[in-house]
Amino acid sequence: MIQWIQQLFSPTKIEDPTDSMKKYLIVGLGNIGVEYVNTRHNIGFKALDFFARKESLSFETVKLGALAEYKFKGRTFLLLKPNTYMNLSGKAVKYWLDKENIPLENLFVITDDLNLSFGTVRIKPKGSDGGHNGLKNINLVLNTNQYARFRFGISDQFKKGQQVDYVLGEWDEEETSKLPERLELAAEVIKSFGTAGLENTMNAFNGK
Known part of the structure; x- marks a missing residue:
């Protein structure tokens, strides 16, 4: 009885509706497995790594x-x-957006x-899948292409x-040497998206 009364009058935590607006889901697309680690198609994984x-x-x-x-x-x-x-x-994108x-x-x-x-960067607020199977499935599951x-x-x-072999092939020697600098730029893009907003990020980084 005492415990019930304490619960009744104890202050409850009220969720701030702005909290969700300060949370960002950054998804890097790729395939799992060691055979895919250094392939071009796995640049999403590589950028997050x-x-x-x-x-x-x-x-x-x-x-x-x-x-x-990451908190910033x-x-x-x-x-x-x-x-x-x-x-x-x-499937993964929708689950974590909802959760x-x-x-x-x-x-x-x-x-x-x-x-x-x-290495060219292009940030867009929406768009078609452009033949990319990962984007195609995200568009299908979310029932929209209105996401950055x-x-x-x-x-x-x-x-x-030879498109499939190329996409699933590994970076060549020249690309490998240039990747660190481009991945450094990608890290800046990710931070900018969450702090400066999509429009400012597009203006600052598109075409670089």
């Missing part, structure tokens, strides 16, 4: 992926590497892009009929 090392973060195996948390300037960044394989990425009550405008998806020269994406150029230096 670089960011995590830079900020001394650790990924934890969670439902539908690996997750690391009052914001919380959840870095997600889905373990569903590329073609089912949407963490993160609004769609705070979702940022990092993906490779054949239509951009190597960070396209990282991998160029299209392959012969006709």
